[in-house]
Amino acid sequence: MVYRFLLFCFFLLMSGCSTTLRPDLSLPAAEAGYPTAEFYAGGNLFHGLGSVVAARGSPLSDVNLEVQGYFSGVIRVDSAACGVSESVVYSNSSRVKITLPGVAVASCLLDILVSPSYPEKNNKTNERTYQFKGQLAVKVLGKQDPWIGYSTKLRADGDEPVIIDVGAPGQYHLVFRGCSSKYDEMLRTPSSTIKAQFKAVVPAKNKDPHCLLEGFIERVDKWSPPVRLSWQVWRYSSDFLPLPIPSVTAGSWGRVSVEGDPSVSVISLDDEYKVNYKAEFYFDDKAPHTLRVFTVKGRSAVCEYYFDSNEGWGWECLN
Amino acid sequence: MGMLELIKLLSGGMDTVKSALAQGHTFLAGLFLFVVVASFIYIKFQSLYKKGIQRANLRDQTKAQIENPIDNKADEINQKKAENEIEDILKGGH
Numbered sequence: 367m368v369y370r371f372l373l374f375c376f377f378l379l380m381s382g383c384s385t386t387l388r389p390d391l392s393l394p395a396a397e398a399g400y401p402t403a404e405f406y407a408g409g410n411l412f413h414g415l416g417s418v419v420a421a422r423g424s425p426l427s428d429v430n431l432e433v434q435g436y437f438s439g440v441i442r443v444d445s446a447a448c449g450v451s452e453s454v455v456y457s458n459s460s461r462v463k464i465t466l467p468g469v470a471v472a473s474c475l476l477d478i479l480v481s482p483s484y485p486e487k488n489n490k491t492n493e494r495t496y497q498f499k500g501q502l503a504v505k506v507l508g509k510q511d512p513w514i515g516y517s518t519k520l521r522a523d524g525d526e527p528v529i530i531d532v533g534a535p536g537q538y539h540l541v542f543r544g545c546s547s548k549y550d551e552m553l554r555t556p557s558s559t560i561k562a563q564f565k566a567v568v569p570a571k572n573k574d575p576h577c578l579l580e581g582f583i584e585r586v587d588k589w590s591p592p593v594r595l596s597w598q599v600w601r602y603s604s605d606f607l608p609l610p611i612p613s614v615t616a617g618s619w620g621r622v623s624v625e626g627d628p629s630v631s632v633i634s635l636d637d638e639y640k641v642n643y644k645a646e647f648y649f650d651d652k653a654p655h656t657l658r659v660f661t662v663k664g665r666s667a668v669c670e671y672y673f674d675s676n677e678g679w680g681w682e683c684l685n
Numbered sequence: 686m687g688m689l690e691l692i693k694l695l696s697g698g699m700d701t702v703k704s705a706l707a708q709g710h711t712f713l714a715g716l717f718l719f720v721v722v723a724s725f726i727y728i729k730f731q732s733l734y735k736k737g738i739q740r741a742n743l744r745d746q747t748k749a750q751i752e753n754p755i756d757n758k759a760d761e762i763n764q765k766k767a768e769n770e771i772e773d774i775l776k777g778g779h
Contacts, residue, residue: 444755447765453751473768477755483743492735501757503764541774544767578760580767582775592775 385641387484387493390629390661394496398606399575400519402666403478403500404434404658406461411656413668413684415598417503417515426466429504431476434461436498436632436660437639439482447474448504459639466504473596475578476502484631484662488641493631496664503578505596512591517598520564522575524604528562530583530595542581545599546572552586568599576600609665611683614657622649626659626667634658651679 395402401414407429408418418429426448433441435456442453443464456462466476478500489495507513520526532538535556542549545568553560560583567579577599584592612626612633623646624633630643635657638647649655654673660666667685674680698717705714 440751442751442755444757445761446758447761451754455751473764475757475760475764477757479755481746486736486740489736489739490732492739494739541771543770543774544763574763576760578764578767580764580771582771594771 386488386490387495387631387641387662388629388643389491389493390631390663390665392629392661392663392665393603393606395606395664395666396497396499398603399522399600400602400606400608400665401499401501401600402660402664403480403498404666404668405478405500405502406430406432406434407502411668411670411684412500412502413666414500414519415503415517415600416500417505417517417596417598419505419507419513419515420470421509422470422506424470426468426470426504428470429466429502431464431466431502432461433464433478433480433500434658435459435480436482436634437484439480442479442481443476445474445476445504447472448476450476459634459637470504470506473506474504476504478502485641493662495662498660498664498666501576501598501600503596503598505594507594512593513596514593515596515598518564518600519608520599520601522601522604525563525565528564528567528597530560531558532560532583532585533558534585536585537587538583539586540581540583542567542579542595542597544579544581545574545577547579549581564599575602608685609659609661609667611667611669611685612657612659614669614681616649616651617646620648620650621646624657624659627661629661629663629665630659631662632658632660657681 403414405412405416407416420426420429435441436459438457440453440455441462444451448466449468450466452464454462480498484495503515505513505515518526532555537552537554538560540551540553540560540562547567547569549567579597579599581595582592583595584590610627612624615623617623625644626633628643631641633640633642633645635647636655655671657669658666667683669681669683671679671681698721702714702717
């Protein structure tokens, strides 16, 4: 009996007590054309795709781009038009500030690639790990020009409505170019939003898996300045499933329980990272938090806990 | 042989070793222990070897990322083109 106990202890020591990365049977997100990098620009959190406006002639560093790294690894950011070609080695799951050089002259697309290295002690099964891709569209405009940036991750065989918040009922002129689009329509709305369909905006002949629509919308029955639009459209493989949003349950003694999909390998609340698909954290429910879950295939979900003056404290998740 | 099988073999096998020693079969007991230890070392080395290959792949991947910029010139050219078309429409009073 003593021998057996000693042997058990010996093997526990040899194999280590840490949890391990879990397999994810999905297609890798980056290869499926589904961007999932977590980054911040202009004070907003983006998951995979984001857009930001820069006033013409202002320093590009005003974009305030920060990319979230997981564990340790390399973050790469490139754009020929914005003159950025930078790779940064990071550690300790830090959020890396990327200072864009020069002044805003021309709009550009910043491609982002996060390549994390997971702790070896947590990869006993030698799971192959994948990268997180992202893209930030920087729109350069005059200071007074109104603009709205949108992005859509669209299933390759699917369609979705293009919904634009116009603020009031009326008749509007909507125009798009890029992505082979020649969309030019007069649309009337009885509500505060205008709707079209992607199938109508982006023609079937456009085979580009990701492209950028540029356009404008203006009210025609009552004069108002045209609002420029930028819309990133990324079509992802119809075999790919985005990672489900994790469930968060308030526990006792100021704790929360988080449970992700069984394919989730890592759950993180703010700066605390746990290798598992479910975890508990201490939680101050009167302070903002960021929760993230991700798999070895680069599928992820990022949730923000924040205060809304109408609804109080609550979660908002992107996946 | 998996780690679990090895644990089972070892825990069950210690009784065999004790009984062999009690009957004076020192060679058999030694042989058994040798096989067990050798299997354990083999498993550990195999795992280290796999990790080594994985680490080398990751190193190559990281090196490639550090050295090779992501080429998105075509996307940016399309962006510029679409933007110019929109500005032309706006200037032309459509």
